[in-house]
Amino acid sequence: MLSDQELLRYSRQVLLSQIDIDGQLRLKQSKALIIGLGGLGSPVALYLAAAGVGELHLADFDTVDLTNLQRQVIHDSASVGMSKVDSALQRLQAINPEVSLVAHRQALDEDSLVAAVAAVDLVLDCSDNFSTREAVNAACVAAGKPLVSGAAIRLEGQLSVFDPRRDYSPCYHCLYGHGSEAELTCSEAGVIGPLVGLVGSLQALEAMKLLAGFGEPLVGRLLLIDALGTRIRELRVKRDPACTVCGKRDG
Numbered sequence: 249m250l251s252d253q254e255l256l257r258y259s260r261q262v263l264l265s266q267i268d269i270d271g272q273l274r275l276k277q278s279k280a281l282i283i284g285l286g287g288l289g290s291p292v293a294l295y296l297a298a299a300g301v302g303e304l305h306l307a308d309f310d311t312v313d314l315t316n317l318q319r320q321v322i323h324d325s326a327s328v329g330m331s332k333v334d335s336a337l338q339r340l341q342a343i344n345p346e347v348s349l350v351a352h353r354q355a356l357d358e359d360s361l362v363a364a365v366a367a368v369d370l371v372l373d374c375s376d377n378f379s380t381r382e383a384v385n386a387a388c389v390a391a392g393k394p395l396v397s398g399a400a401i402r403l404e405g406q407l408s409v410f411d412p413r414r415d416y417s418p419c420y421h422c423l424y425g426h427g428s429e430a431e432l433t434c435s436e437a438g439v440i441g442p443l444v445g446l447v448g449s450l451q452a453l454e455a456m457k458l459l460a461g462f463g464e465p466l467v468g469r470l471l472l473i474d475a476l477g478t479r480i481r482e483l484r485v486k487r488d489p490a491c492t493v494c495g496k497r498d499g
Contacts, residue, residue: 287444289374
């Protein structure tokens with residue numbers, strides 16, 4: 249049930265017929281894992297906490313650096329030198345004390361990643377390197393958990409949803425199995441703050457759609473965002489039956 253306080257707090261989204269009280273209850277009963285609390289993970293965590301997702305698992309082994317503050321809006325100047333997880337915990341608790349927060353301050357190895365994914369309903373990949381994305385994707389495929397994946401570098405962003413519960417859904421490896429220019433990091437190539445805010449906000453929206461059960465998730469579609477020209481393209485993407493990660497689902 250929702251308390252009177254919760255009904256008031258979430259009243260603006262409960263007013264939406266696509267969410268209503270039932271959808272808000274589903275959000276309250278949901279658990280999501282956010283991997284990376286940087287430029288993408290900041291808006292993801294802020295919006296999911298504000299929206300009332302019941303339990304947020306926060307994973308990041310890094311500390312806040314002054315160069316992060318241009319885009320990682322969950323942190324502030326007082327957070328410099330602090331664990332990103334601890335900085336995010338303070339901010340999220342202040343925004344919504346109704347939400348339970350679970351901290352993962354150490355890098356997730358193979359075993360701990362499998363356990364972290366198994367403990368939630370949905371995973372949001374907000375990391376910034378290919379090897380982490382591949383490991384997270386493999387864990388989600390194995391556990392049958394939906395993955396909301398975002399990326400941004402320079403003035404370009406990408407977003408897609410991979411849902412192994414749906415037979416037609418590709419996985420991350422189907423698209424990027426051989427690596428790409430995304431191997432570059434923001435510290436090497438640069439990135440503009442509002443772009444990661446846009447991609448992260450869209451990741452939060454896709455997660456809410458999956459958890460609350462409304463709308464059409466971005467499964468089998470890839471959004472390409474060109475911030476320089478303010479253009480968004482959508483590409484249809486198919487599952488690779490020969491994929492070494494998700495192909496085995498066919499037996």
